[in-house]
Amino acid sequence: MDLNAEQILNMGLRDASKIFSGDEKADKKSFRTLAARWHPDHCQDPKAADVFAKLVTLRDAARGEPSMLVTRYIFTKADGRRQAMRTLSKHETDIGTLLVGPISVAQIFDADLLDIAEAELRNLSGFKFADTKMEDQMRKFLPRNKSRVDLVDGKTLITHSRQNGEVLLADLLSGDGPMEPVHAAWLCSGLMNIAAWLTWAGKVHGAIGPDTVMVDPKTHAVRLVAGWGFATDVGTRPVLLPNRSLQIAPQMAVKDMTADPSLDLELIRRTTCEAMGAASLSQLSGLGLPEPIRNWLMLPPGKDGIADYSKWQKALTDAWGVRRFAKYTGNGAGVYAL
Template sequence: MVDINNPQGILAAVKCGDLYSNHPLKAKEEYRLLVQKYHPDRNKETMAEDVFLKIRDLYAQAEILFESGQWEESNVIEFKTKEDKFKRLKFIKEFPFELGQQYVASSVVVYVLEAEHKRYFENAIKRVSSLRYENQAMEDEFERYFPKFIDKFETAEGKWVLVIKKTKDLVRLHDLLDYYLGRIEPRHVAWMLSRLGNICCYLDYNGLVHNGISLENCFVSPENHAIALFGGWWYCVGQGEKMLGTQKQIYDVMGPLTKTNKTGSITTDLESIKLIGRVLLNKAQVPDSYQAWLEKGAADSARKEFLRWNKVLRNSYGVRKFMRMEVGEKEVYSL
């Protein structure tokens, strides 16, 4: 809800639920307090009259909705499942993607796939559940980078919903890039590329190709220098298996042979990572070996590429140092 001490925030409110609680008596008391604070006869601030009108209009809207039982609130979506159960989500941001809609909240990421994409929904669940680990140490290291489905269901209208657990320190990589106005400092990009390369090594170990490693599907923790790959699993296939699809920007960097054969190849994921690096840097000046690696074609195995990258890092920056990134969910999403 809006901060009632912020007149501009009140003016920006769109729905009655942005200002009032979803309970008639509580909303009435909130309205009374707001009127006391912003009535032009008491408040001589220049914005007071406009704020008062907004308060009054939204309360009138609230009374109508209380009567009809149809409450409205910004950044809230309610799902009705096929079993006639209701699930409510308060989200921070929503984004369209090629198969449906994505919702980012503090504790979850939700993907809603359109009805015709059932096979992608099922493939995501299948591929994530198939991930294997050589030992407990490997599991402890990698499982936090991949989706943990806390709910999955079909809606009454036939859409397919995946609910993935998320920690507050994780923000969508695309949103982090927007926060930095389209360019991230090269040393920070370097640790992100290292984390993605590590994920690729694990996928290669499992014989998988993700086919969806992108700014939209990766979530980054600036605080902990970690990256989680939450989206895109609907495109994941075994190496050598027929591809199910990919995003356009990934298709554009796929090798000619992969495009011809239309089969899963780890080089697709490796080229996707290099693409991410180029986009995050946005032509920023980097050491020559760094730039050469970004432009060179990917190796035929994730391990080979990771070894190449480690050599590039040593040549570019010497001994690794932890660089703090003073930004998080609050800053990125203006909370």
């Protein structure tokens, strides 16, 4: 069947059998033939990337496999070669573009923010730990397997791996809606683990929020995957901070103001509130929060992430008693599925 771009793009999942029979061997042959025509690396049709992504979706549907809502993002390397990335979501951020793919997370830094891209790479390479035990405990909270590609127009692409089942917090909240307090609690616990480590390491991240955090709702895993280009040493002034951070902590806009752990601790409180659907601390009253949790969120943080983490642990115990695993009943990473 010889179909044009519009015909393929207008096909629904029920039409997959018109191209793919469901027989693995036959479908492989059909897909290779179609890929030879529509792969965006060599097809000049402006809709080639969308068509190729749709073909992948139709093939998976014919197999009876759950399909993710995948598009293809095409970028051009500094040497002129084009490269495609399968993407599940795309977000415009203060540094450029954030892409979440099936197996990777990518940040495209604008040309005028090359220094932030360089700082991101330095910080990702400079994580320090007291010993192998601390490293084993903390690596799961941090980006993994970074790589860099220089793009045309002076832009920089930094990618690292996405773990199976992970979803960007912003995408989870957009797809599933606000989290119940017991689930916002494990999110906060993960972020407070990171804050305690940052305090020990003498670092301030400065950009903790829904578009820098990945979570796996099924396992309660939390990772701080982006925004490391804003990180700075405690006691120094950040070169740049995201607009969201400056709105939450406007004192950081004052000349000569230096960073301390209270910035990250405030960002974690606000991120936890936002996860529950509260845009500010004043909106917490209607969420049915246990008093110890509400009090911890509303009290101004100190300047010690380790001490604040201990207070958070006490608030959890006072609120819910012995720790129990709360099963997440939303879609989780399924928010990326059709």
